Amino acid sequence: METFGEWKRTDNLTEWFTQSKSEAGWDINVLKDGPYVVTVEYACTEEDQGSEWLIKSATDSLAFSSLESGCRRANAEGKAPRMRYLKRELGVINLQVGRQALRMMPKTGSSPGNIHLRQIKLEPWE
Numbered sequence: 135m136e137t138f139g140e141w142k143r144t145d146n147l148t149e150w151f152t153q154s155k156s157e158a159g160w161d162i163n164v165l166k167d168g169p170y171v172v173t174v175e176y177a178c179t180e181e182d183q184g185s186e187w188l189i190k191s192a193t194d195s196l197a198f199s200s201l202e203s204g205c206r207r208a209n210a211e212g213k214a215p216r217m218r219y220l221k222r223e224l225g226v227i228n229l230q231v232g233r234q235a236l237r238m239m240p241k242t243g244s245s246p247g248n249i250h251l252r253q254i255k256l257e258p259w260e
Contacts (some may be wrong), residue, residue, distance in 0.1 A: 159236065164229045169258075171259045174255075175219050175220070176252055186199050188238070203220035205217055
């Protein structure tokens with residue numbers, strides 16, 4: 135499986151502005167039908183904890199709420215932002231063989247908050 139987050143230019147996917155316009159997607163090629171464990175790594179401030187998210191495949195979806203990770207925004211006193219990441223095993227999503235899109239978005243009716251997504255990892259559940 136492919137791992138989201140292995141690129142050179144940036145460490146995070148962020149700036150989720152509105153529930154209706156914010157979405158990230160990846161083309162994946164699933165080699166074996168079955169359940170896959172979904173693990174995400176992200177940073178989240180105390181103010182943005184509790185925002186609700188949805189990870190969708192062609193045939194299944196998995197919802198989760200963000201938890202505060204110790205991340206701190208830059209402030210007026212000149213303190214630099216602090217990125218502390220939380221790695222969470224969210225659950226299982228069922229995938230079918232073949233190319234398909236994997237998408238992540240704020241859950242419908244939810245304020246998106248602002249998590250800093252570093253990685254999504256899919257591993258076959260055994």
